[in-house]
Amino acid sequence: MFTTIEGIGLIAGALTTFSFLPQVIKIWRTKDVSSISLLMYSLFCFGVFLWLIYGIALKSLSLMLANGITLSFALCILCLKIGMEKRIKEKN
């Protein structure tokens, strides 16, 4: 049954999942990753990957969807961070 509490959970999931999209767009536009923490996104991506495994094990569609989408955004940020810093190092 759909309750107010489940509604809050769904909004919470959508917000924490899609909040990473503005960060991807900001990096893409500015090509600036200087203040992004490599360690944060490395730990975060691994954590979200484990959440995805957890969701698959529990056969929870919500966990699979939310963590699948979050992982793709977070991996984008991680790859942009690594790629852009590599380019800067090669230039210097």
Place this chain on the structure above:
Amino acid sequence: MFTTIEGIGLIAGALTTFSFLPQVIKIWRTKDVSSISLLMYSLFCFGVFLWLIYGIALKSLSLMLANGITLSFALCILCLKIGMEKRIKEKN
């Protein structure tokens, strides 16, 4: 009962929660917030706050703990972003 799957869930929760700490430390050390997305942390903090409400409603200690700690780290980053950009604007 404690299962391998629940163990994976606990590690996942610890990783995604504490991953924000290196970002807080990085900003604190470098005083650089240029590439941090204000919109990302605004949406993320609101989403984690709703997850906390959801955890309180479900009386889930894991949800309350994980989201309480994540919210304090994410709020730190959000306040540092707003505070440092305000100072830069005042200087110019």
